[in-house]
Amino acid sequence: MLNMRSAPAAEDSTARARIRDAAVLRFSREGFGTSLRTIAQDAGVSAALVVHHFGSKDGLRQACDEHVLAVIRDQKREALGPSGPTEMLARMAELDEWAPLVGYALRSMQAGGDLARAFLDHFAADAEEYLREGVAAGTILPSRDEVARARHLTVMGYGAFLLDIALHPPEDPADLRAYLHGYLERTGLPAMELFTQGLFTDRSMLDAYLMYVTDPPAEA
Amino acid sequence: MLNMRSAPAAEDSTARARIRDAAVLRFSREGFGTSLRTIAQDAGVSAALVVHHFGSKDGLRQACDEHVLAVIRDQKREALGPSGPTEMLARMAELDEWAPLVGYALRSMQAGGDLARAFLDHFAADAEEYLREGVAAGTILPSRDEVARARHLTVMGYGAFLLDIALHPPEDPADLRAYLHGYLERTGLPAMELFTQGLFTDRSMLDAYLMYVTDPPAEA
DNA sequence: GCCCGCGCTGAACAAGCGTTTAGTATGCTG
DNA sequence: CAGCATACTAAACGCTTGTTCAGCGCGGGC
Numbered sequence: 471m472l473n474m475r476s477a478p479a480a481e482d483s484t485a486r487a488r489i490r491d492a493a494v495l496r497f498s499r500e501g502f503g504t505s506l507r508t509i510a511q512d513a514g515v516s517a518a519l520v521v522h523h524f525g526s527k528d529g530l531r532q533a534c535d536e537h538v539l540a541v542i543r544d545q546k547r548e549a550l551g552p553s554g555p556t557e558m559l560a561r562m563a564e565l566d567e568w569a570p571l572v573g574y575a576l577r578s579m580q581a582g583g584d585l586a587r588a589f590l591d592h593f594a595a596d597a598e599e600y601l602r603e604g605v606a607a608g609t610i611l612p613s614r615d616e617v618a619r620a621r622h623l624t625v626m627g628y629g630a631f632l633l634d635i636a637l638h639p640p641e642d643p644a645d646l647r648a649y650l651h652g653y654l655e656r657t658g659l660p661a662m663e664l665f666t667q668g669l670f671t672d673r674s675m676l677d678a679y680l681m682y683v684t685d686p687p688a689e690a
Numbered sequence: 691m692l693n694m695r696s697a698p699a700a701e702d703s704t705a706r707a708r709i710r711d712a713a714v715l716r717f718s719r720e721g722f723g724t725s726l727r728t729i730a731q732d733a734g735v736s737a738a739l740v741v742h743h744f745g746s747k748d749g750l751r752q753a754c755d756e757h758v759l760a761v762i763r764d765q766k767r768e769a770l771g772p773s774g775p776t777e778m779l780a781r782m783a784e785l786d787e788w789a790p791l792v793g794y795a796l797r798s799m800q801a802g803g804d805l806a807r808a809f810l811d812h813f814a815a816d817a818e819e820y821l822r823e824g825v826a827a828g829t830i831l832p833s834r835d836e837v838a839r840a841r842h843l844t845v846m847g848y849g850a851f852l853l854d855i856a857l858h859p860p861e862d863p864a865d866l867r868a869y870l871h872g873y874l875e876r877t878g879l880p881a882m883e884l885f886t887q888g889l890f891t892d893r894s895m896l897d898a899y900l901m902y903v904t905d906p907p908a909e910a
Numbered sequence: 911g912c913c914c915g916c917g918c919t920g921a922a923c924a925a926g927c928g929t930t931t932a933g934t935a936t937g938c939t940g
Numbered sequence: 941c942a943g944c945a946t947a948c949t950a951a952a953c954g955c956t957t958g959t960t961c962a963g964c965g966c967g968g969g970c
Contacts, residue, residue: 725926725927725928726927726928726929727926727927727928737927737928737929738929738930738931741928741929741930746928746929747927747928747929
């Protein structure tokens with residue numbers, strides 16, 4: 471299963487880290503429109519000190535981006551499981567101290583930009599590797615384009631999750647775990663059905679699509 | 691195919707409508723943080739007149755919500771096609787004068803709230819009807835929970851699309867059509883493969899999941 | 911002791927925002 | 941004609957925000 475590294479230790483208790491962590495938490499819960507003054511208050515410092523340490527609000531966000539990306543990149547991958555393509559984030563969210571990082575990553579994906587792309591690239595690469603192994607092991611069907619498939623599954627998985635959050639915001643933003651369980655209850659069956667049997671009874675639409683892209687139906 | 695109503699006529703040229711349309715356009719392109727002054731300028735009026743007509747910025751947004759929802763609810767449904775569960779919006783986006791409405795709907799879904807839920811409920815209901823017809827016609831596999839499936843397909847379709855937009859914002863926000871074509875090129879194949887054949891080579895994970903939810907594997 | 915660097919603060923600044931206020935112009939009705 | 945309603949405006953108001961400024965306190969090195 472997931473080789474989960476220990477949660478980020480609280481060994482770094484300088485004001486700089488305190489501010490950064492307060493920012494990650496607040497940004498993850500309320501979005502990137504949160505005011506600098508709110509974050510400063512959370513961290514128990516003045517707004518001017520935040521700017522002193524990070525140069526500006528943008529600088530603070532940049533520092534949070536780098537921190538969260540580094541931590542998440544450090545995790546071993548488990549790209550597919552009962553929660554679908556979002557399995558890795560789901561596992562991380564099971565540990566309370568990881569929840570702000572997960573929330574921050576989700577906020578970033580929603581907002582777009584370089585960090586979002588970095589996250590998705592990371593997750594898609596993991597998914598691709600996992601799918602290739604599954605194909606080799608005979609548990610996953612081969613695809614005509616493994617890269618595009620991995621990419622699309624990842625975007626679908628996170629996209630669906632993000633939209634679900636937007637539609638039904640968690641009552642307690644801190645309890646990502648409960649939210650994920652509810653999400654799995656709602657979506658587990660249709661997702662499993664789709665992954666297991668697909669949707670169409672025959673391959674006529676796939677064939678039509680392949681004809682459309684000037685690729686004749688493959689012999690298989 | 692889609693029975694497309696005519697695009698919203700420009701018969702309503704009062705200042706009120708002009709303001710509302712300017713707001714829909716600007717909100718769809720730049721999000722709901724757009725300032726009232728910007729919208730007023732677009733409409734060629736003062737900010738005070740906007741407030742005079744709509745009571746407040748929130749009132750303006752409410753009016754836009756109602757307008758866009760009414761127009762979209764008026765469309766006949768085509769819930770599934772080559773672009774997947776987002777087929778209806780895809781068809782609407784083919785007409786340039788509909789693009790701001792489509793963009794507004796997408797922004798609303800991303801933002802969450804009542805309007806987002808109204809849109810998703812509408813689309814999911816359409817999808818459910820369409821899927822039931824497909825099942826009856828023998829082109830679509832039956833599901834153990836038709837409602838959940840329709841819902842999930844809809845959320846997946848729109849969620850993936852929204853995330854794709856966030857990751858790769860259109861160069862020209864007005865040209866939704868070009869964006870959709872690019873999206874279809876990137877995702878058409880993996881989506882068709884998934885809908886046609888699923889992902890797993892056998893049904894062991896579906897069975898495991900069904901056991902997990904205390905539902906023994908069905909005879910079929 | 912003096913100087914420097916660092917951590918830190920409260921107050922002030924400048925800009926932008928949604929909203930309110932006071933007023934003008936026009937058309938309609940009695 | 942006067943009064944009213946409607947459409948519309950520019951200016952002002954009050955608030956929030958990110959940022960800048962001037963200053964204090966402490967510790968370390970010479």
